[in-house]
Amino acid sequence: MRIRDYRITFPADELERLRRKLNDTRWPQAESVSDWSQGTPLGYLREFCAYWANTYDPAPLLQRLDNLPQFVASIDDAEVHFVHVRAANPDAPALLMTHGWPGSIVEFLKAIAPLSESDPAHAGGLAFHLVLPTLPGYGYSSAPPSAGWGVERIASTWARLMSELGYTRYFAQGGDWGAAVTTQIALQDPTHCVGMHTNMPIVVPRGDLLENLTANEESALAGRKFYQRWDSGYSKQQSTRPQTVGYGLVDSPAGLAGWIVEKFYQWTDCNGDLSNVLSRDELIDNLMMYWMPGAGASSGRLYWESFGRADMRPVTIPSGVSMFPKEIFRSSERWVRSRYTNLVHFSELDVGGHFAAFECPDVFVSELKTCFAKMR
Numbered sequence: 001m002r003i004r005d006y007r008i009t010f011p012a013d014e015l016e017r018l019r020r021k022l023n024d025t026r027w028p029q030a031e032s033v034s035d036w037s038q039g040t041p042l043g044y045l046r047e048f049c050a051y052w053a054n055t056y057d058p059a060p061l062l063q064r065l066d067n068l069p070q071f072v073a074s075i076d077d078a079e080v081h082f083v084h085v086r087a088a089n090p091d092a093p094a095l096l097m098t099h100g101w102p103g104s105i106v107e108f109l110k111a112i113a114p115l116s117e118s119d120p121a122h123a124g125g126l127a128f129h130l131v132l133p134t135l136p137g138y139g140y141s142s143a144p145p146s147a148g149w150g151v152e153r154i155a156s157t158w159a160r161l162m163s164e165l166g167y168t169r170y171f172a173q174g175g176d177w178g179a180a181v182t183t184q185i186a187l188q189d190p191t192h193c194v195g196m197h198t199n200m201p202i203v204v205p206r207g208d209l210l211e212n213l214t215a216n217e218e219s220a221l222a223g224r225k226f227y228q229r230w231d232s233g234y235s236k237q238q239s240t241r242p243q244t245v246g247y248g249l250v251d252s253p254a255g256l257a258g259w260i261v262e263k264f265y266q267w268t269d270c271n272g273d274l275s276n277v278l279s280r281d282e283l284i285d286n287l288m289m290y291w292m293p294g295a296g297a298s299s300g301r302l303y304w305e306s307f308g309r310a311d312m313r314p315v316t317i318p319s320g321v322s323m324f325p326k327e328i329f330r331s332s333e334r335w336v337r338s339r340y341t342n343l344v345h346f347s348e349l350d351v352g353g354h355f356a357a358f359e360c361p362d363v364f365v366s367e368l369k370t371c372f373a374k375m376r
Contacts, residue, residue, distance in 0.1 A: 001164045002074040008065050010058050022053035025254040040258040049254050052284050061285045075157050079142035082133040085116045094167040095128035100176020102260040104139050104289035105132050110361035123369035137298030139289040150305035155184035171372050175199040186315045195375035197320040199356050205335045220330040238300035239307035246297020267354035269326040277359045320345030320371030326353030345371040
């Protein structure tokens, strides 16, 4: 494995091309409803893209990224971009964190400092050495040239990366695809991964777990039913024909924004207004991790590789789960325990959604420190 320093840049000609494309967008007719039920509304997206083209400044994002130690690891036929932030205490535990779709490492930016810095008033001053890799085909990790990069291979690659960085013991955390990768790491590398946390446990309640349902469990099942009927079209497309939809996502920034922003609207705890939880700049910062490297098609291939094909073996290492109220797939504690058999932390929060580190970083950080303090 070869590891080299890396720095993300946005070439001036590509930024100008982006602005031109946004301003030259050919818009469709407006939706025939007054809400988001047919997708991202025309009025919202036109205003959003006008802001992206004419007001948004990428310099603050680049500066925040530039302040972080960034690297690329050459592993087999992949070039994996990752952030590696060391805590002041050399004996601090290591924490591997994996994002999902339609997120990026941008999701974690507000959580990096509080996770890597010691706070004596919380969790015994626990801080972490942080390793934040970008999924293959996402952001500035290369798109694999051949098939076979599902969550199992990503998990084994992450374990190799942690070994190469010198971490013989580490914790792992993730949501969305990061939850699938993290769970797979727990299955593959229990000797070195000594504890995991997720905000989206991979659990399918069956049999006795569907009897004597609580009100919370009935609500969770209703949420899963809503997802399957009204909210999962993106996953069907990306799990069957990611290349087909990818042409539009790579060529049209407006198309990319419509495709991704709708998921932030649907999956955040925003109470019908995204600005309640994330600013336009923050949403665009995340979009830039898809637009600038042209990752609209390659990021969707993970669905083609792994969607609906989860390895459902029991997880036996110490595990923690934080359930946020607007998570896509919510689970009760008894459902979680049916698979994560060594559950040492389970918490149900009052606020937050699918992008917890992005939406409510203080709550997210507190949950992780509380959870992993129980596993030291």
